[in-house]
Amino acid sequence: SFHESGKFLFPGTGNTKEVGEGAGKGFSINFPLLPGTDNRMFRKLFRYCVPRILEAYAPDVLLTQLGADMYFDDPLTQMGLSLSIYRDIAQTLYTSAQDYCQNKWIAVGGGGYLMTAVPRAWTLFLVRMLDVELKNELPEEWLNQVKEEVPYETTPYLLWDRDDKAEVQLLSHPEIAKKMIDYNKELKTLCDEEFIPNLKKKS
Template identity: 35%
Template sequence: MSGRAQLMWDEAVTGYDFGPGHPMDPVRLALTMRLVQAYGLDRAPVKVSAAKAAGLSTLRLVHREDYIDAVRRASADPKAAEAAYGLGTEDDPAFAGMHEASALIAGQSVGAAEAVWRGDALHAVNFTGGLHHAMPGGAAGFCIYNDAALAIARLLELGARRVVYIDVDVHHGDGVQAAFWEDPRVLTISLHEHPRTLFPQTGWPEETGAEGAEGSAANVALPAGTGDAGWLRAFHAVVPELVAGFGPDVIVTQHGADTHFEDPLAHLAVSVDAQRAVAETCHELAHAHCEGRWVALGGGGYAVVDVVPRTWTHLVAIAAGQPLDPATDIPEEWRQQVYRLTRQQGPRRMTDGREPVFRDFADSGYDPADRLDQAILATRRAVFPAHGLLP
């Protein structure tokens, strides 16, 4: 079912480091790559590749030049960070080399998109990317450059007619939505914790795109506490029908691991097993609707030892056509590396011991008293008619 797969990796991406105590600990990237290597997923048929950092002309596809200049100034002198651009804040403190590290991550996502579009790879993964909060003119939510939006913009530049972006991070994919709010060629779909209870307080079902691009944004705002069954029910009640109706040339997905029940910054209760199941469905959607063309990115995730490496290693394995049995024991060599780097004990298996089952919305019907079903129906009513679909 799966063909050639490319994994984007450059050790220098771990330089994306906001400093001690910041939730976006780059150790999560290093541990993920070490786990990928422990399972041999960095060998044929997977091609590991490092792309160049995104240059100015590429960054301009999404970001304003004055903002890029502000990032470069703060990168050269962190004391020069300008809060007007979201830099030097608690979420996005400036650090030396910030422009270079951010542009390198963006370059990996753009490189992944280019590889898939040109046919060098059927699937491409950049788990270091998915920095979906960065806006055209400012940093936000631990994100400096919006690599996801840049990858999509590059696909359009290369000739893609329609791109679907699926974001399952616990936080709303606001920066990507904003970048393509007026562009009917891009459908952004975001499943996230309800904006009443979580940053960035956007992603309401009524947000469906600008005039002339109606239906280009779909938002499923999930109640806090939603677990595997509800999360999967919502995903399958919205995403497959919209993807089928839109008819994309390529699918770009963002797999933030912060929906997990151990994540310290949010309030959903999803397992690694359900996250793996959604990655498998994204893979299937790519083969069903766009000849397998799939660009998969990382995202948030702040349980940096127990959750992030397992979730993204499953993602790489699925893209590689070598899915891992969830009951697989984790190699001891990796657990030893975890302890050396973090002084924490790593997980022992690639599963949380959950069976990711759910009631299908189409089969079981709508329960008007259920908050999850209310959220699902609100999204379907808001956006499905724009695609000729029944809510």
């Protein structure tokens, strides 16, 4: 699971020490992320760890649950991801499903509390999963529906956006950016030295 660290978000669970219990010990893997983690940092960590984990575990079927609450404008979390990251996530999983489980892949939706972001994130994920393309401009019918149903949210006109907002914030605070980069390196090391060896012991 990739999620905001429980140190900053209720209910405070999902740390790296929560690895399962009993016969399932070692099969739960958590990547608790620091608030403000942007596309670039997340992408490097996800692309590095996920294929290695799947190779070690060798699943018969890949089952994924996609939460959209890591979006930078989500009212619950404090993450820095833009919607374009969901295409990258889907691409990594698309390739991994082909490489490690005979392209057997089941995807379900998850949380997210910005109503104008959740359907866009799921759409971006699904079109990559199905290997189709969509224009970035949102259809007029959808825009009208959004304006009517969620008038309290800013109406988006593009299916995906970039993470300029998060990048600008990190450029303004290089010491925080360095801390986040170093922290993600620690997660990579943990993946290599603990998570994957534990999976191999179970296989």
